[in-house]
Amino acid sequence: MSTTSAALTRREQILKEAARLFAERGFHGVGVDEIGAAVGISGPGLYRHFAGKDAMLAELLVGISGRLLTGGKRRAAEARSGGDAAEALLDSLIEGHIDFALDDRPLITLHDRELDRLRDSDRKLVRQLQRQYVELWVEVVRDVYPAMVEPEARATVHAVFGLLNSTPHLSRPGPLPGRNAMARLLHRLARGAFAAAASNGAA
Amino acid sequence: MSTTSAALTRREQILKEAARLFAERGFHGVGVDEIGAAVGISGPGLYRHFAGKDAMLAELLVGISGRLLTGGKRRAAEARSGGDAAEALLDSLIEGHIDFALDDRPLITLHDRELDRLRDSDRKLVRQLQRQYVELWVEVVRDVYPAMVEPEARATVHAVFGLLNSTPHLSRPGPLPGRNAMARLLHRLARGAFAAAASNGAA
DNA sequence: CAGCGACGTTAATGACCGTTAACTCGCTCC
DNA sequence: GGAGCGAGTTAACGGTCATTAACGTCGCTG
Numbered sequence A, B: 001m002s003t004t005s006a007a008l009t010r011r012e013q014i015l016k017e018a019a020r021l022f023a024e025r026g027f028h029g030v031g032v033d034e035i036g037a038a039v040g041i042s043g044p045g046l047y048r049h050f051a052g053k054d055a056m057l058a059e060l061l062v063g064i065s066g067r068l069l070t071g072g073k074r075r076a077a078e079a080r081s082g083g084d085a086a087e088a089l090l091d092s093l094i095e096g097h098i099d100f101a102l103d104d105r106p107l108i109t110l111h112d113r114e115l116d117r118l119r120d121s122d123r124k125l126v127r128q129l130q131r132q133y134v135e136l137w138v139e140v141v142r143d144v145y146p147a148m149v150e151p152e153a154r155a156t157v158h159a160v161f162g163l164l165n166s167t168p169h170l171s172r173p174g175p176l177p178g179r180n181a182m183a184r185l186l187h188r189l190a191r192g193a194f195a196a197a198a199s200n201g202a203a
Numbered sequence C: 001c002a003g004c005g006a007c008g009t010t011a012a013t014g015a016c017c018g019t020t021a022a023c024t025c026g027c028t029c030c
Numbered sequence D: 001g002g003a004g005c006g007a008g009t010t011a012a013c014g015g016t017c018a019t020t021a022a023c024g025t026c027g028c029t030g
Helices: A010-025 A032-038 A043-048 A053-078 A085-103 A105-111 A120-144 A150-164 A179-198 B010-025 B032-038 B043-048 B053-078 B085-103 B105-111 B120-144 B150-164 B179-198
Strands: none
Touching: A010 A032, A010 A053, A010 A105, A032 A043, A032 A053, A053 A085, A053 A105, A053 A120, A085 A105, A085 A120, A085 A150, A085 A179, A120 A150, A150 A179, A150 B150, A150 B179, A179 B150, A179 B179, B010 B032, B010 B053, B010 B105, B032 B043, B032 B053, B053 B085, B053 B105, B053 B120, B085 B105, B085 B120, B085 B150, B085 B179, B120 B150, B120 B179, B150 B179
16 A cells, blocks of 8 residues: 555656656666765665666556556446447547656656667567557547547547647647646547547548 | 759758758757768868858758748738638648658757757747747637637647657557548548637636 | 888777765654 | 674776877968
C-alpha cells in the first residue's frame, strides 16, 4: 500500500523529477548529477534505486504506455452496456486521454520524443503497448463510424493523438483557456475531427 | 542562382543530412563524425562550412520557422481578392502546412523537439517567427469564425498544428493512406476541428 | 610556375558524463 | 550490543565527443 500513498517513495520522487528534466532538456541533455540534485541526493546515489539512467527512461516510458492502455481497456470494459455504447465509449476514451495529456505533460512529451533512446527489448515493449492502444481506439472509431475504412481510421486516430497531445507545446506565453475550458475545447476538437474524417471526401 | 539549383551545395547537403540524423536520434544523440560521414567527409571537415554543431541546428530551425512564416504571408497576400477570401485563405494555409509536414518530416520533427538546445538569441528568434506564424493563423481563423474568442482560437490553432504535424510519428508499420489521400484526410480533419471549435460548447 | 584559397585529412586536447569502487552512517532485529 | 543492511558520500576510471591544430592537396589565377 506504500507506492500509491500520497507521500512519494524515493523511487517515485526520482522518476517524477527525471521525467520533468528529460522533458525539458532531452534524455542526453540531463546528467545523473542533475537528477540526483533534484531529489536532494547527489549523482551516483541514484544507483541504489535504478540500474542506470537508461532504466529510468525505460520505466517511465513503459509506465506511460501501460497506463494509457490499461485506462483505455478499463473504459472499454465499463462500456459493455446501453445501446449508444460506442458513442459514449469514444467520449470516454477522449476524456481519459485528455486528462492524461493535461495532468502529465512531461510524460506525454517523453512518450513521443525519447522512444528511440531505449534498449531494443524495451522499445519493442513500448511500441507494442502503443499499438494496442491505437488499435483499441481504431475499433471504437469504426464502431461509431462504420463507413470509415481501416487505414483511414488509423491515420485519423494518430492525428487526433497529435491534437490532444499538443498542450505541452504551448505552455509559455499569452492568454490561454484554463484547464477545464481547455479539456472541453480539446474534446470538441477531437469529436469534430472524427466527424470530418467520417464524411467521406471522395471528391 | 546556385543555392536554389537542383544540385545541392555542400552546405545544403550537410544541412539536409544533419536534419535527418537529428530527427532520428536527437541533437545530442548524433556526433559530428556521423554527420560528416553522411555527406562523405569526415568529422572536423564540417568546420569549414559551419561554426559548430550548434550553428547547424540553429540554421535549420530558423530556416524552418522562417519558411513557414514566409509561405503563410505569401498566401495571405495572394488572398487579397474575392468575397469568400477568408475561407479560401484558411484552406490555403492548411494546404501549405500539410505540404510542409508531409514533404519535410525531419524538419517538422526538429521544429518542436530541439528548440531548447539553441543559444538564447537564436531561440528567441525562432520563437518570434513561430509566434508570428501562429498569430497569422489566429487572425484568419477568427475571420472565418467571428464567434471565436481569441484564447480559444489560439489554443485551437496549436491543436491543429499538433494534428497536422502528427504524420512523422507514424511512419513505420502497417497500411497507411498514400501521400495524396493523407493530405486530403488531414485537410478534412483540420477543417472539422475548426468547425467544431466554432460551435460554442457552453453546455 | 608561384602562390593562394577552398576544402579535407589525421592527431591531439579538454571537457563532460555514466558508471563503479570503497567507505560511512544510522537503523533494526536477534 | 553488535551483525547486517539500506541509503548515501566522495574519488576515480574510461569512454565519448566537440573543437582545435597542424598539415596536405587540389585548381585556379596572375
